Structure formats: structure tokens, C-alpha cells
Amino acid sequence: MKINVVESVLKANDAVARENRRRLDAAGVVAVNLMSAPGSGKTLLLEKTIPALAAARCAVLVGDLQTTRDAERLAGIAAQVTQINTGTGCHLTATQVGEGLDSLDLRSIDFLFIENVGNMVCPAAFDLGEHRRAVLLSVPEGDDKVAKYPTLFQPADVILLTKVDLLGVLDYQRSKVYQDLSRINTRAPRIEVSSTTGQGLDRWFAWLKDQRRAQVSDS
Amino acid sequence: MHEMSIATALLEQLRRIAAEQQAARIVEVEVHCGVMQQVVPESLQLAFEAASTDTLAAGARLKIVETGLAARCRSCGEQFEAAIDNYLCPRCRTADVEIVAGRDIVLRSVVCEV
């Protein structure tokens, strides 16, 4: 017997993601999902960002296959930090984020940062219930990565070119990145930052504050 | 390797459908994968095989069809066929789109024995 169905396989994940978003909205929290290759500087960026925003009003959910190292780095910085170990999973799921939300006091925060597992393909396929997607691309990764991983960059709400302090050291042409983006995503603002020198961080902080303001006025 | 997450979600759907139909066994399954999901068919086959052992879908044939991209321009509303590495609106030359098709994974049909 053949049964015709038209049903999204990701439906269950998407339903949990919607519920996560509803919980965040109800608490007036703006959630930012940070995605990039391993080592692009997500954790160091958060270490610099959170104190600048008001550490007491920030929480982090951090996904890694193994270890609690990133959570330990952030523990003294953000008011609330929860590590999610995905085991063999190369991305966070809405259910894992939902469980992470259970561990947080959402009423006392304005910003939730979700540091996804370092991976340029899999995280992009899963809605977590975030409000914004921030995608990082670091200079040492090379100037060809936007064209190679378009599905990560296409849905990005902001694109951070990180480790720009290394621009003079490596053979890297920013113009190639921007040229590729001109076909893939012209909507997301592009911000060049260095977490080590502090370059560009003010623009990133301003972008985050704008998102929070938009979120509060929407709800 | 998000294919394992996909296979697990698919098997959960199949379990529910089999129960609704009071099926004894599932023999064939067809899924349509949007190109943006970047599913590697061989990986999904392997993940499905592994995840379906000891279920009603064990040994079922999995048919995977890749589906193309449709995008709608957020600036001018034009709907067009995009490519995985090109979302440029043919009308206004911006790349600011909503994805209309090609992002989802859809279960299309199930063949079962009752």
C-alpha cells in the first residue's frame, strides 16, 4: 500500500524552535545564534562582547561535541552559562536549546548568545528559535569560504569578518569575500572585527543593541 | 553529518505513520531534499540503515530526490530560480531573498505492508 504524504521531516525541530522563540519573546530576550567553522573566534568574541553589554544581562548556551572548555572560559564573564555537549552531533538542535533554556533564568537577561558547534554546513539547517543569525569568517580560513559554504552565509543577519588583525600577515583579499557576498547575501551588514585589538567591536556592539531595541519594540 | 539527525526525525515520522496505518512493515520511503540542506545521499542512506535497525522500516528502500531552489526577492518581490551559490535577483541585482523552496526535507510517500 502506498501512502502519499507531504510532511516536513524537520517539522518536529521547527515546532520546538517556535516554542523556544515564544519563550524568549515572552521574556523580552533577543537570541543570537553564532555560527562558523571551528576556531573562527566565537568564544573570544563573546568574552569581549558580554562585559561591554552588561554581563549581568547576558546568558550563553554553548554547544560543543566534547569538553566544557568554552563554558569554563565564559563562566566568569556572563551571568549564566550552560554547556551543551552534542556528542557526535555536529550541530545544535532546537530540543537541546529548549533544554538549555530550562536551565536559565530568562527574566533576568536581555541577550542570549547561542554558540553553535563549529561547522560550516550542518548548523545552518536547524532553526533553534533564535532571532538573529551571526556568521563569523576569520581571516586565516581564507578568502574563498563564502563561495564554498553559501548555505551558511545566505541566511545570515550579520556577517563578522574576524581576526582582521591578521590581514597584513596572510595572503587574503577582502575584496574576494565581498564579491562572493554580492551574489549570496547583500542584506546582512558586514563588520570587520578583531577581538585581540578591539578593532570594529563598537559596530558589533551597536548592531546587537539595535537588535534588542527592535525586539522590545516588536513585542 | 546532520544526516543522522534527519534519519532519526524521519524514522519518528515513519513510526507514527505505521501506527496510524496499522502497518506491519515499511518497504519504501521517498524523501525530497532541498539542495540547501546539502544532504549527501550516501550518508543519509547509511544513517537511515543504521537508525532503522530493529524498527518497522528495517531494510526499507529509501529513495532520495534532490529538489531545486526558488527564491523571492525581498526588495522587488520577484520570484526566481536561485542556485546554491547565487541568489541575485535578476530584476534588481540584490541578493536579499526569502527561500521559497529548496530548504526543506519533505517526506513524500511511504509504501507499507499491512
Ligand SMILES: Nc1nc2c(ncn2[C@@H]2O[C@H](COP(=O)(O)OP(=O)(O)OP(=O)(O)O)[C@@H](O)[C@H]2O)c(=O)[nH]1
Ligand atoms: N589574532 C587573533 N586571534 C584570535 C582572534 N579571535 C580569536 N582568536 C584566536 O583564535 C583561536 C580560536 O578562538 P575561539 O574563540 O576559541 O574560537 P571558536 O570559534 O570559539 O572555536 P570553537 O568553539 O572550537 O569552534 C584562539 O586561539 C583565539 O585566541 C582575533 O581577533 N585575532
Ligand SMILES: [Mg+2]
Ligand atoms: Mg568556542
Ligand SMILES: [Zn+2]
Ligand atoms: Zn529584486
